[in-house]
Amino acid sequence: MAIIFHERSGIFHLTNDHVSYLIRIMENGQLENLYYGKKIRDREDFSHLHDETARPHLCVSLPDPSMLSMQYTRQEYPVYGTGDYRTPALTIRQENGSRISVFTYESHTIQRGKPALEGLPATYTESDDEAETLEIRLFDKVSSTALILSYTLFEDLPVIARHARICQEGDAPVLIERAMSCSVEFLGSDFEMVQLSGAWARERYVRVRPLEIGLQGVQGLAGTCGGAEENPFLALKRPHTTEHQGEVYGFSLVYSGNFLAQTEVSPFDMTRVLMGISPESFAWKLEKGETFTTPEAVMVWSDRGLNGMSQVYHRLYRRRLARGYWRDRERPILLNNWEGTYFDFNEEKLLQMARKAKEVGVELFVLDDGWFGERNDDFRGLGDWFCNTDKIPSGIGGLSRKINEIGLKFGLWVELEMINMDSDLYRAHPDFVLRTPDRYASHSRHQHVLDFTRQEVVDHIHDMIAKILRESEISYIKWDMNRYMTEPFSAHLGADRQGEVMHRYMLGVYSLYERLTSEFPQVLFESCASGGARFDPGMLYYAPQAWCSDDTDANERCKIQYGTSMVYPLSMIGSHVSAVPNHQLSRTTPLETRGAVAMFGTFGYELDLDTLSPGEMETVKNQIIRMKKLRRLIQTDSDFYRLLSPFEGNETGWICVSGDKSRAAALLCQRLNKVNASWLRFKLAGLEENTSYRVTFEVGGITRSFTAFGDELMYAGIPVEREDLLRQGGDFAALFYELEADQGVSMIRGF
Numbered sequence: 016m017a018i019i020f021h022e023r024s025g026i027f028h029l030t031n032d033h034v035s036y037l038i039r040i041m042e043n044g045q046l047e048n049l050y051y052g053k054k055i056r057d058r059e060d061f062s063h064l065h066d067e068t069a070r071p072h073l074c075v076s077l078p079d080p081s082m083l084s085m086q087y088t089r090q091e092y093p094v095y096g097t098g099d100y101r102t103p104a105l106t107i108r109q110e111n112g113s114r115i116s117v118f119t120y121e122s123h124t125i126q127r128g129k130p131a132l133e134g135l136p137a138t139y140t141e142s143d144d145e146a147e148t149l150e151i152r153l154f155d156k157v158s159s160t161a162l163i164l165s166y167t168l169f170e171d172l173p174v175i176a177r178h179a180r181i182c183q184e185g186d187a188p189v190l191i192e193r194a195m196s197c198s199v200e201f202l203g204s205d206f207e208m209v210q211l212s213g214a215w216a217r218e219r220y221v222r223v224r225p226l227e228i229g230l231q232g233v234q235g236l237a238g239t240c241g242g243a244e245e246n247p248f249l250a251l252k253r254p255h256t257t258e259h260q261g262e263v264y265g266f267s268l269v270y271s272g273n274f275l276a277q278t279e280v281s282p283f284d285m286t287r288v289l290m291g292i293s294p295e296s297f298a299w300k301l302e303k304g305e306t307f308t309t310p311e312a313v314m315v316w317s318d319r320g321l322n323g324m325s326q327v328y329h330r331l332y333r334r335r336l337a338r339g340y341w342r343d344r345e346r347p348i349l350l351n352n353w354e355g356t357y358f359d360f361n362e363e364k365l366l367q368m369a370r371k372a373k374e375v376g377v378e379l380f381v382l383d384d385g386w387f388g389e390r391n392d393d394f395r396g397l398g399d400w401f402c403n404t405d406k407i408p409s410g411i412g413g414l415s416r417k418i419n420e421i422g423l424k425f426g427l428w429v430e431l432e433m434i435n436m437d438s439d440l441y442r443a444h445p446d447f448v449l450r451t452p453d454r455y456a457s458h459s460r461h462q463h464v465l466d467f468t469r470q471e472v473v474d475h476i477h478d479m480i481a482k483i484l485r486e487s488e489i490s491y492i493k494w495d496m497n498r499y500m501t502e503p504f505s506a507h508l509g510a511d512r513q514g515e516v517m518h519r520y521m522l523g524v525y526s527l528y529e530r531l532t533s534e535f536p537q538v539l540f541e542s543c544a545s546g547g548a549r550f551d552p553g554m555l556y557y558a559p560q561a562w563c564s565d566d567t568d569a570n571e572r573c574k575i576q577y578g579t580s581m582v583y584p585l586s587m588i589g590s591h592v593s594a595v596p597n598h599q600l601s602r603t604t605p606l607e608t609r610g611a612v613a614m615f616g617t618f619g620y621e622l623d624l625d626t627l628s629p630g631e632m633e634t635v636k637n638q639i640i641r642m643k644k645l646r647r648l649i650q651t652d653s654d655f656y657r658l659l660s661p662f663e664g665n666e667t668g669w670i671c672v673s674g675d676k677s678r679a680a681a682l683l684c685q686r687l688n689k690v691n692a693s694w695l696r697f698k699l700a701g702l703e704e705n706t707s708y709r710v711t712f713e714v715g716g717i718t719r720s721f722t723a724f725g726d727e728l729m730y731a732g733i734p735v736e737r738e739d740l741l742r743q744g745g746d747f748a749a750l751f752y753e754l755e756a757d758q759g760v761s762m763i764r765g766f
Contacts, residue, residue: 017057018125018147018168024060027123027149029166033173034316036166037061038091038151042083043076044119046091046151046164048200052262053318066202074098089200089285092153092164092179094118102230102279104289106193107181109158114192118153118162125149129167129176134522136269136556137311138167138176138335145170145335159185160301169335172327173316179309183301191299195275195291196268196312204228204284207254209263209321210276211246211578216566216599218243218547219578221662225254226286232277234293238464238500238517240271243548247274248582250324251288258322258657259700265317265324266290267582269336270310271553272521273297296503298514310553321581322700326654329584333651336552337559337587340537345646346560346586346617347424347539348376348639349491353383354567354593355623358391362407362414369421371624375632376639379491379619380418381426386411388438394461397433398440400479415488426491426539427483431476432524433462433497440475447472449516451504459498467523468516469507477527484535492531494558496544521553528557541589541617550579560587560617567593567621568600569609570747573667573684576615577657585671586650590616592638594626605744606631607713610638611682611751615649615669618642645680645753648673653680656700665689672701676725679708679754683735688745696732697750704729707757712750715742722757 019028025040026049037049039062049064066089067082076083076098085099095103096115108114127143140146146169153162161182168175177197183189206226210233211219224231233249235241247268253261266288268274273293280286290312299307313331317323334342350372352365369380384390386407388399402410409417415425434441434448436458441448449464450456456463466472483489503516532540540558542549546565554561564575572590579588590613595603613619620635627635649671658681659668670681683697702708702725710733711720723733733752740748 018149018166019057020123020125021059024062026061027151028057028061029149029168029175030054030057031168031170031173034175036168036175037064039065040120041088042081045076045085045117046120046153048089048091051199051201051264052316087283087285089202090198092118092162092195092198093287101281101287102277102289103193104195104198104291105162105179105181106191106294107158107160108190108192110187110189116155116158116160118155121152121154123149123151132178132308132311134525135308135310136336136525136553137178138269138313138331139338140335158187158189159183160189169331172331174327174331175314176311177314178311180306181301182306183303186303188300188302191301191307192297193294194299194307194309195289196309197266197288197290197314199264199288199314201251201286201288204280204286205253206251206286208278209250209252209581211248211581213243213578215243215545215548216564217571218550218564218575219246219581220574221578221581221660226251226278226280228280228282230277230279232275234276234295235274236293236295237548238272238503238520239496239544239549240274240551240553242499243545246582247276247290247551249276249278249288249290250321250581251278251286252321257320259320261318261320263317263321263324265315265328265582267313267315267328267552268310269313269552269556270521271524271549271551273517292518296514296517299518300511300515313552322657325581325657328582329655332552332555332582333584333586336556338556339532339559341539341559343651345650347379347491348642349379349381349426349619350377350624351381351383351591351619351621353428354598354621358385360385360406362409365407365414366417366421367625368623369418369423372620373422375624375636376643377423377620379424379426381428381491381493382414383428383493384430386427395435395437397430397435397462398438398465400429400431400476400483411483411489412487419488424490425488426493427489428493428495429480430495430497431480431527432465432467434465435462444475446506447475449500449503449505449520451502452506454502457501462498464498464500466505466507466520467527468505468519469523473523473527477530481531481534484531484538489538491539491541493541493543493562496549498545525553525557532557543589547575547579550583555583555587560589562589563616566599567591568597568602569604569612569749570602570684570686571600572612573661576612577661577667577669580655580657580669585615585655586617588616590614591619591621593620594622604747605749606634607743608684608747608749610634611749612684614638614642614645614680614751615671615682617650618646648678649680654701658698658700659683661686666695668697670699670701676701676703676706677756681752681754682749683752684747684749685740686747688741688748689737692737695735695737697735698730698732699728702729702754703756708754709757711753714739714750
């Protein structure tokens with residue numbers, strides 16, 4: 016690994032065993048992106064990769080005879096108005112109203128390791144040998160504003176993490192109207208764009224479309240990243256790239272607020288990628304001596320297809336984004352009471368559910384909504400974080416200790432960023448709400464958003480929930496956020512600061528997370544937002560797992576979890592078995608399928624076990640035994656391969672393979688049963704070709720097994736009997752395969 020600066024040619028080369036990234040200081044002092052892709056051999060001068068020619072309407076940046084034009088240059092961090100008419104990465108409005116900036120090179124530093132981003136989530140290193148960081152300082156002489164571009168190259172992965180800092184060094188303030196986290200330009204537009212889009216209960220569906228001249232992208236303006244509709248991610252892949260072959264570039268934003276991920280193709284087939292905070296309704300006033308830091312963008316290059324890109328994100332985010340006590344630990348198997356009781360429960364009912372959960376091997380009991388204030392429905396109580404002793408006479412402290420005595424850990428649901436108007440908190444502090452003066456305050460689910468731009472609001476919420484945590488035996492917190500943000504106006508900020516509200520809100524949320532995770536380091540935090548409406552890397556820095564979707568139907572979860580795995584590791588995917596008919600779709604799927612799909616995530620149950628038959632209870636016990644056996648493999652010690660896409664066919668398939676390739680767990684699901692169907696082969700991936708594996712699976716309660724070498728399992732595949740799928744339920748049936756290497760068995764190759 017090396018970040019090399021060739022002083023004579025003014026070229027930076029960021030390179031490791033996988034990737035190269037080239038930046039050039041141009042003749043006008045601005046930066047040019049010369050190359051990004053597969054590793055190339057270093058040399059003193061790559062200036063020949065600069066493209067320049069005379070064109071109509073050419074606007075040059077240097078005196079004759081130069082033909083250097085910003086419109087036709089692959090700029091590293093472009094601004095608008097000095098000859099480039101494409102979308103900029105940075106726009107700064109100065110005191111005289113001008114938005115023209117020219118940032119030229121002043122200096123740079125190269126250091127081992129990776130500095131933290133103050134107040135923001137980001138990837139990290141645990142030793143200086145894991146990465147190198149380049150910081151390039153640019154300066155605009157007219158506004159006296161400094162721009163620092165930061166690049167961290169990880170040693171063992173094709174990963175470059177980027178962010179920017181804008182520092183005002185002049186006496187006059189400036190207004191930042193746009194500040195992207197990264198900008199990359201490609202020569203050519205032979206790409207397809209991959210995005211993760213959807214809606215509530217169908218989050219992160221995989222969408223692919225070819226690039227065309229003009230703008231294409233995704234944007235989140237809901238205040239909760241992209242909400243359920245968009246995820247802060249896009250990838251550019253070559254048209255013939257598949258899951259396992261071909262070139263792809265991934266872009267992921269470590270942020271939980273409004274974002275923009277955009278491509279722009281010029282009429283000359285130049286492709287510009289921008290990613291960062293959405294400029295819509297954003298403006299940040301920067302006084303002398305102040306610095307604004309953008310969120311981090313994580314760029315991944317792969318020549319092993321989309322699955323290769325995903326595996327890089329999984330390894331990085333699992334080990335160098337998630338932090339703390341739970342990062343490398345197996346997740347506890349839980350039972351959540353929500354779909355079993357909703358608001359209708361009392362202390363004895365909860366204890367009965369916990370006893371039943373203990374019988375089947377559950378490890379953690381989670382009390383969901385309805386335990387606080389006057390919370391008997393969703394009209395009231397949010398913000399009153401004290402126990403409703405009419406429902407729970409012994410309080411949360413007493414209940415948690417009783418649950419512990421049963422032999423289970425105890426967890427609790429909260430929604431700390433929200434308030435109902437019918438609450439003690441609102442009656443005491445109506446000014447705590449984000450709302451625009453003299454306009455109707457929109458509500459969603461009868462709730463409003465607290466003004467987390469204000470330190471006193473964050474402090475108030477912290478003090479209430481920290482008191483509960485100190486006085487109780489709580490091992491898990493499910494942190495929900497059940498509405499998008501509207502009327503984002505803070506009475507705490509002046510008129511010239513209202514464009515800062517959405518970002519300052521996220522900084523407030525992050526600060527509360529940081530305080531609570533620091534004070535209670537062994538509590539497992541799970542992020543949630545009406546299901547998967549805030550499933551982003553920023554949240555996962557504080558909460559190492561997130562509720563993937565409120566839709567717990569096993570068939571729909573195949574799509575949701577398949578799309579989520581494009582970026583996020585299985586240890587971060589909250590997945591539960593729920594009752595049937597499913598509460599979101601009224602669909603009935605086999606219990607075996609529900610369990611098999613949920614195992615490829617954190618795993619748990621969201622139902623009342625008392626409603627199950629003795630046979631179903633036995634199935635649940637066996638599922639929990641299997642998950643305890645496999646969860647380290649699935650959650651912390653494997654590479655994940657997507658095999659069959661639910662967006663392309665009737666079947667879904669994937670596999671987890673241990674790092675040493677000695678163990679694996681694979682899933683095959685079908686949507687609908689087929690009559691007189693054609694043959695089906697389930698081809699695996701990631702195995703060792705020359706190793707013999709014993710493959711075990713269950714059909715109709717009967718365990719079967721066979722042995723085969725890895726090459727046969729991957730290239731010829733497992734013959735799937737249609738009758739076996741029928742025995743597993745037919746429609747929405749699943750087959751779960753466990754693989755273990757036969758020790759000492761290998762194949763001798765001959766001619």
